[in-house]
Every structure is written in structure tokens, then in C-alpha cells.
Amino acid sequence: MSDFPAGDPGFEYRVRASFALQTAMQTIGATIESLSPGLVTLRMPFSASLSQQHGYVHAGVISMLADSACGYAALSLTAPEADVLTVEYKVNLLNPARGRTFLATGRVLRPGRRLTACTGEVIAIDEDGASTCVASMLSTMVILNPGAR
Amino acid sequence: MSDFPAGDPGFEYRVRASFALQTAMQTIGATIESLSPGLVTLRMPFSASLSQQHGYVHAGVISMLADSACGYAALSLTAPEADVLTVEYKVNLLNPARGRTFLATGRVLRPGRRLTACTGEVIAIDEDGASTCVASMLSTMVILNPGAR
Amino acid sequence: MSDFPAGDPGFEYRVRASFALQTAMQTIGATIESLSPGLVTLRMPFSASLSQQHGYVHAGVISMLADSACGYAALSLTAPEADVLTVEYKVNLLNPARGRTFLATGRVLRPGRRLTACTGEVIAIDEDGASTCVASMLSTMVILNPGAR
């Protein structure tokens, strides 16, 4: 859990409904692993169709997963009618994205009425269950229709 | 063209060969639009399978396209035996990624023996041919096997 | 000049008045070299009191100069009553900050009612007048009190 209260009791429904509309997430095989206020983890299996030139997962795919995790972490803290868009993100690729499964966790660092800062992290898990951190993200989200809070 | 000379006469072959190995680029429908030393443009048609929650192209897909364009701009300036990996990138999403076609241009800003800085830009082109800049990137690439230069 | 119209006719006065309040700019010896709507250049002479461990200007000082240039480029396009704060920035240090004079240019990339994206660049000029780009920045500014536009 993060240190922040949910924006409304229906946060989980709102996150799942929006995630279901992101066809890009379906294309890369991503699913919601867990979600709580301000903290969202997405899961993606390795796929040979998402590689870079060495056969590892493309940095852009890893970043996309982390970006969505951050966006939904931010959305979990907003008023019901709000929506979230990515303003910008920065990602460091720390190790080759080699693994069987990838877990991307987005966490709200500083929630705001209009701007929310998040951190993201992507872990690769290999066949033996060993995990390696492959990416670290620092991002900014804008809240659309933030409501009267 | 950028201001930098090609790393070797075979730079175009090397870029095309590496790009062909990036299955992630095929999955998003990207192709090489143009390439010269230090400057690479990739093209991607809109696809309903790459969207975020409003039906626009996902920020992560736009960024992936720009990241690959930057990486190949860097690779075009290296020695023949070298390879390029993304160390990190930062991207600002300037407008919704709405359009029929997307052109991502990567340009080398500062080539180095081991580290190369690049800028990237993604333009959306709509049905009427009007273009909008949707993303701006600033990135760092590491050169593996940089050779004796 | 940038491609954007001034936010109000008094933009130059507003920028100069705000800049005069930034004591950090006086401490590093920075002055306004030129300003037009969406485009601001600051000048800073080399000072032995602003160095890192090799005697070059500290990366943080170079970045501070670029950050202020970006902020004032953004402020030049706002309504009269607005103010600007930095949300975040990313800077690549491209070459050692060695030189007699440093010119930092901030340019608005995408102005918005509440968020403005900017690019910054810092050039070092040596004793012979030769110039080298030492830093490239990509930043996001928030507009406070944006007015009715």
C-alpha cells in the first residue's frame, strides 16, 4: 500500500475499466496483478513478438508497462469523474529485460489536484524465480476533470 | 542529414539488419522511412490495437517508436562491430497521439565513443495531411564494442 | 524568436521583474542576454566559486541557468497575472563546462494554459570565441493563475 487514501471507494472499478480500454496493454499481454490506493502492479509474460535486436524485451515495451502502472497508481487517488494522462516520464534501463515474466509497479510519490508525480519499477523474473530490476521510472501525470477537492 | 559522418560505409545495412530483428517494431507496424548518418525516421500507421483509454495511441508506443529512432541514429555513427543499447530516455507527451500516421525522428545530438546523446520527435499526421508534434525525447545510448577509434 | 505570440505586451517587464527577484541568479552572476516571446537567453561568466572537482562549472549550476531560461521563456507567453514554477526537468551534460562565458537559451516547445514544455541549451564560449554545447534540457513548467484564456 502507499501512504495515500483512495480518491473514491470505486477506485478499483475505475482502474479496471480504464485498463480494459487500453488495447495496447492487451497487445503486449499485460494484466493487473494487484492494485491498492496509489500502488498498482501490472504483469506481462515474455513474448517473442516484443523483442529488441538481441531477443530481450524492447526498452519501449518495458517502459510502456511502467508508464501504465504509474498512470493507474495516479488514477486510483483521483475523484471519480477524473481521468489521467501522462505528461512526461523518464526511465533508466538498468539491466537487459531478460526473463519469463515482468512485473511493473507504479507508486504515487506526490499526489496533487492537477499534477501527480509517480515512480515506477520493472522487475524481471526468470525460470528459476530469480528477480532482477530492469527499469526505474520517474514520471508526471496530469489529472483531467479533477473535481472540486 | 545530421552534422556527423557515418561510422562506416555499411551503416545503412547495419541499421536495417538490426531493425529487422526488433520484433517489437513489427508488432507495432513500424518501418524505416529514411536514414542517413545520425538521423533516422521511422513510420507507424495508426492501429486500433495500440491505444490507450481514449482510443489514441498509447504514450508508451509513441515513446517506443522514438526510442528506436534514437537508437538507430546512434548506431548509424558507430564502428561496424558496435551495438547500441538505451541507457535512459525522457519523453514529454505534447499532444494526444491522434492521427493516421506517426513519424518518429531520432537525431544524434552528441556522438561519443561510449555514450551518445540523442533527441527524438514524433509527429502525427491526420487524414488531411496536417501534422502535429506529439512527443519530444532526450535520450542516452551506450555503445557496446565501440572499437579502437 | 519562437513561433508563439507574447502573452501580453508587458511580457518583457514581467520577466525582468521576476528575474530580479531570483537572488540565486545574482549569486551565480547571471544576467538576461536577450528575450523575446517564448525565447530567453541568459548569460553567466565563468567563476571559480561555481566549480566541480576539476575546476569546470558544476553541472548543477549549468542546469540552474538553463532551468531559469526555460522558466522565463514560459513566463513570456502567459497572461499578466500568471506565474511559472518548474515541475521537472531533465538535462544531459554533453561536454565539460569549460569556458569564459556561458549562454543558456530556453525555448517554449509547446505552450499550454496550465503546462508548458520547454527545451534548453547551454553553450560555453572560450577565450578565442569558440563555442561548444555543454547541456541540453527538456522541461515542464506549470502556470499558476493562468487567467481566463
Place this chain on the structure above:
Amino acid sequence: MSDFPAGDPGFEYRVRASFALQTAMQTIGATIESLSPGLVTLRMPFSASLSQQHGYVHAGVISMLADSACGYAALSLTAPEADVLTVEYKVNLLNPARGRTFLATGRVLRPGRRLTACTGEVIAIDEDGASTCVASMLSTMVILNPGAR
């Protein structure tokens, strides 16, 4: 402490010797608060000579402090003869830099022979001892003369 071993037993001496050469740190009044392998905290008192237009500490000064903390965190893990330069950093300014004292902590996220990724955080402490996180950083350092490891 971080999870990483010191690069050599003399790491503390090396960090202090390099820090003493950074005149920019003296100009902003920064001192070393604590240092252990991969983890460095710098302290800076508020000074009226380091402000932005509202009287808070300039974002660039806050970032400079975090950048130095990250650089010395990286240096603490290198071989004795190595040096560290900032390749790039990204910083989010999370709250106004209002306070009596500022503590910047740099932490190594992923040490490498030639490239080290770090995170930085700056805390403001007010007259009553209450603390607020004012900045979060994600940065890349290059190791010069990394040695034979």
C-alpha cells in the same frame, strides 16, 4: 547503508577530498552530513542568496545539491583511481523548497563498471523540525578510469 560494498577502503577520504574541491558546494553552503558505501547525504542551510522569485530556494540549487549527493554515492563504490561525472539527471520538484535546512540524499540504484544509476531525494526541514520531500531525482553517472575490475 545501501546494498553495495565500498569500492575501496579509502572511499570516505576520496569522497571528502573531491567534495572539498567543489567550490560550488561551498558557495551554496553545503556540507557532508553522512556517507556510507552507495549512500551520501548532504546538508544545506537556507540562504536568502539562493532564492527564486518567491523567496524559496531555487529549483536549480535544490537539484545541484541532489546531483552532488548522487555523484558522491556513485564515487563511493568505484576503484580508488576512478572519478565520476554526471551524464544526465531528471528531477521532479514536488513541493516549494521552503525550510530552514535541506538534506539531499543520493543512493546508488545500480552500480556498473562504466555507468551507475542513482536516485536522489531532497527533504526540507522547517523551524519546527517538520520535514517535506521537495525533490526526487533519477540520474546516470559515468565512471572515468574505472580500473580493471
